[in-house]
Amino acid sequence: MKRRLAAPQPIPYQGSKRRIASQILECFPDEVERLVEPFAGSAAVSIAAAMRGVGACYWLNDGNAPLMALWRELVTQPDRLATAYETRWHEQLGREREYFQEVRGRFNHTHDPADMLYLLARCVKAAVRYNARGEFNNTPDHRRCGARPAEMKRRIEKTAELLRGAVQFSAQDYQHVLKQCTPHDLIYLDPPYQGVGGRRDSRYLTSLDHETFCAALAQLNQRKIRYLVSYDGRTGAKQFGEPLPKSLQLVRLEINAGRSSQATLLGRNAQTIESLYLSPYLSKAIS
Numbered sequence: 001m002k003r004r005l006a007a008p009q010p011i012p013y014q015g016s017k018r019r020i021a022s023q024i025l026e027c028f029p030d031e032v033e034r035l036v037e038p039f040a041g042s043a044a045v046s047i048a049a050a051m052r053g054v055g056a057c058y059w060l061n062d063g064n065a066p067l068m069a070l071w072r073e074l075v076t077q078p079d080r081l082a083t084a085y086e087t088r089w090h091e092q093l094g095r096e097r098e099y100f101q102e103v104r105g106r107f108n109h110t111h112d113p114a115d116m117l118y119l120l121a122r123c124v125k126a127a128v129r130y131n132a133r134g135e136f137n138n139t140p141d142h143r144r145c146g147a148r149p150a151e152m153k154r155r156i157e158k159t160a161e162l163l164r165g166a167v168q169f170s171a172q173d174y175q176h177v178l179k180q181c182t183p184h185d186l187i188y189l190d191p192p193y194q195g196v197g198g199r200r201d202s203r204y205l206t207s208l209d210h211e212t213f214c215a216a217l218a219q220l221n222q223r224k225i226r227y228l229v230s231y232d233g234r235t236g237a238k239q240f241g242e243p244l245p246k247s248l249q250l251v252r253l254e255i256n257a258g259r260s261s262q263a264t265l266l267g268r269n270a271q272t273i274e275s276l277y278l279s280p281y282l283s284k285a286i287s
């Protein structure tokens with residue numbers, strides 16, 4: 001049997017769909033012109049699609065502007081980014097704690113892409129967290145130094161090679177992106193988990209309004225646009241997120257995302273099941 005090469009993940013990211021990307025791709029139609037990710041994060045699904053030659057081009061959007069600046073740098077200046085990461089990785093050795101604080105302070109002034117990559121590689125759970133002033137405030141994970149420079153370089157180069165010339169970036173609210181999509185697009189939506197964080201006044205929203213999101217999906221249905229949504233799910237008996245309403249006429253599938261790392265830490269063996277919803281025009285196209 002032929003072994004499938006693993007898709008690279010250059011940007012460590014909490015909530016990445018890397019582990020279940022191949023199961024999500026199984027629900028794609030045969031022909032995909034443009035794959036749009038309005039909540040791109042680390043873009044695990046687009047990277048996996050590009051690895052398999054699915055999609056002629058990609059639109060990556062995320063409301064977090066510094067993250068999208070990192071994405072731009074990664075694809076257009078991979079060597080520069082890999083070198084800048086390598087410099088930071090070596091500079092930290094022997095004084096990891098203070099160095100993390102220095103880089104974090106600098107990032108909050110400059111939003112330098114290499115600083116962001118270093119912070120994500122080193123912080124707890126690779127989680128992007130901001131305070132009310134919009135400053136990155138996650139803390140370092142003292143058990144790890146971040147991916148070694150040679151490994152990070154390999155991931156960056158591979159991803160840049162996969163996406164170069166075929167990707168557009170933006171840092172808009174998802175609603176603006178959806179308004180610009182057409183029936184030629186396939187949209188994969190992976191909004192932030194409901195009930196996580198959620199300061200409505202923050203510049204970088206960590207939750208979104210359920211009603212507004214459902215209204216945006218209803219608009220896509222009216223415009224005959226195909227999409228998939230990762231939304232609610234459960235770990236063991238614990239439910240997370242509110243299911244999407246029946247009125248949207250979505251087909252709901254369940255994906256086994258494996259053992260939850262949180263549950264494993266607590267000595268439990270709970271599996272995480274994530275819902276994947278297919279839009280009416282998509283389920284019609286693949287049935």
Ligand SMILES: C[S@@+](CC[C@H](N)C(=O)[O-])C[C@H]1O[C@@H](n2cnc3c(N)ncnc32)[C@H](O)[C@@H]1O
Nearest residue numbers: 015016017039041042043044063173174190192
């Ligand atoms: C669950 S993560 C996506 C993870 C992604 N699928 C991956 O594989 O890494 C949700 C993303 O939505 C972004 N986001 C939150 N609110 C947004 C909004 N209103 N518009 C666009 N992006 C938003 C967050 O910055 C975050 O990166």
